[in-house]
Amino acid sequence: MIRIPLLFVAFAGIVAAQSGPCLADAFLDVSEAPGAGPAHPRPRVEANCEGDELVVRSNGIPHYEFVQVTPNPLKEQDYEFRIPSAPQRAGAPTPIPLLGSIGFAVNGVVIFGPNEGPVPAEEQFGDPVFNAIMDACMGHTALEYHYHAMVQKCLSNGVKDGDPSPVLGFGFDGFPIRGPWGCADAECNEVLRYRSSWEEVREPHQDAWDAYEYVEKDSREYLDACNGHTGPQGDYHYHVTETWPYILGCYAGPPVGRGNRGRRRPQVSEAGPGRRPPPGGPGRSGDRVPRAGRPRGGPGAGPGRPSPEEVRAASEALSKDEATVAKALRVEPGGLKPVNLAASARTLGVEPGQLIEALGRSEAPRRPRQNQAPPGEPECFFRCGQSEENAVGCTLTPDHKVMCFRPCDDNKCG
Ligand SMILES: [Zn+2]
Ligand SMILES: [Zn+2]
Known part of the structure; x- marks a missing residue:
């Protein structure tokens, strides 16, 4: 049922030549790519170096066939991302947010952290790769199409497995994310497949962050807790790995966040312009998407x-x-x-x-306030059932919809 979209790679060329530290040339030219399918808008991504920033504008539509694996439709977005073109390490790493985007890929699709959200009911905050709710390119739709892991052949122009990997995306701290392979030495006499240093301590079907622990390793193919390292050329970057955290385990540099259309960083929250954090309440206060910028x-x-x-x-x-x-x-x-x-x-x-x-925090209202749902939207909607009966909680999705959830029978409600 899930087809690996190999065809498109032949169409995905490289945007013209730009050298220097700003990596605008890492982005795919998706104009000739097959796109998500006849029912969907054409993919659009454009990257430019502006001052000391790399600026990326995209509509978040994948450049390969969209295969639906969650109940959510594919929706066009209007992204504008701004990251430093010369990123700097911070004194200490920063945790990535539990929910929401943490970076973007070279096709303009957003990257989320390695855990899923508060649904499906039985697998809340589980590892979506382990729970098999990803498509062949490790993407799926919530309110926007996003990656929880990355597949090099989906995001590169036919680069062979085992050759040094190209840049496949960027974290919101500005550091590039490379595919799994990289040179072990400055002359590239040897290519290594880089590995995560996180170890699975129990099955990650639920609360995946508690199911993995970072254990520092001695061997050079192992990455740091953020899933990155300083390569033989002296530059810091992340590598995509086969196992948790797949893309980023934390931010090595200070994250600057995500800019949406017409906004500049300081005014914009990571959940999007004008959006409020999810309503609090039992089990949900920790799910807030930190504000970027x-x-x-x-x-x-x-x-x-x-x-x-x-x-x-x-x-x-x-x-x-x-x-x-x-x-x-x-x-x-x-x-x-x-x-x-x-x-x-x-x-x-x-x-x-x-x-x-x-913790000494006040208990927030169990029900979302009326003004937290946009006018005309139902106050709550369900992915797992049609009635509010037995609702166990509500949260605010990245698309400003209030979503209620309750135990479901099939555990496959995305
Ligand atoms: Zn997801
Ligand atoms: Zn490397």
């Missing part, structure tokens, strides 16, 4: 990340030692995982509401 500190900083005082308060209230609580909240020293209070509550064996109270 704001300076963010290292681990422990950022919206929604529990502070040391909150960790202390929770440890007292729950009568558990501080280190256990910090680890469950994913804010232990050196921790780089995105916060997810629903998963933390599960780890600690308490109800999400109890954890929120223990």
Whole structure:
């Protein structure tokens, strides 16, 4: 049923020559590519170097046949991304957000982190690759088509497996993401397949960040916690890997966020212009999409990340030692995982509401406020059923829709 779109690679040429540090020439020319199919708009992506920025405008439509694997239709977007063309490492890495985009590919499609969202009901925040809800290019639709992993042959112009990989995308910190292969030495006498240093500690069907741990490795083919390294040419970049976190495990440089149409970085949230963070409430406060364009500190900083005082308060209230609580909240020293209070509550064996109270945070309303859904939209909609009965929660999707979810029978509701 899922066909590997090989044909299009012959059509995907390279946008004209531009040398120097700005990598606008890494983008595919999708104008002659087959596109997503007759029912969909043509793909569009354009990359330019403007000042000290790489500016990318695209409509988020894949340049190869769209094969639907979730219930969500393919929708045209209007993206404008701005990243530094000469990215810099930060003193400490920054966790990527639990939900929403973290970068973009050379065909203009957005890249998400390695975990899925709060659906399907039985597999909340699981590893979507493990849960087999990705197409052959490791993309699928939520409200926008996005990648959770990347396949080099889908995003390169016929580069052979085993040859040094081209750039397949960029993180919002500006660092390029290369395919799996890279030169081991400056003369490229040897090519290595780079590997993730994250290890699976249990089946990642749910709360995938708790199912993997970063374990530093000695061998040169292993990448750092962010899934990157400084290559033999002295430049830092990420590599796509076969296993978790597939693309980025964290940001090595300060993320500058994503700009949408007509907006500039400082005014725009990662969830898009004018969008609010998801409504809070049990199990959902941790799902907030951090705002981009704001300076963010290292681990422990950022919206929604529990502070040391909150960790202390929770440890007292729950009568558990501080280190256990910090680890469950994913804010232990050196921790780089995105916060997810629903998963933390599960780890600690308490109800999400109890954890929120223990943190000293006020319990947010269970129901989304009326003004959080756009006019004319139903207040809630369901992917797994048609009625509000047994709803276990609501969240705000990246497309500003309130989505309610409840246990479903087939576990395959995307
Ligand atoms: Zn997804
Ligand atoms: Zn490399």
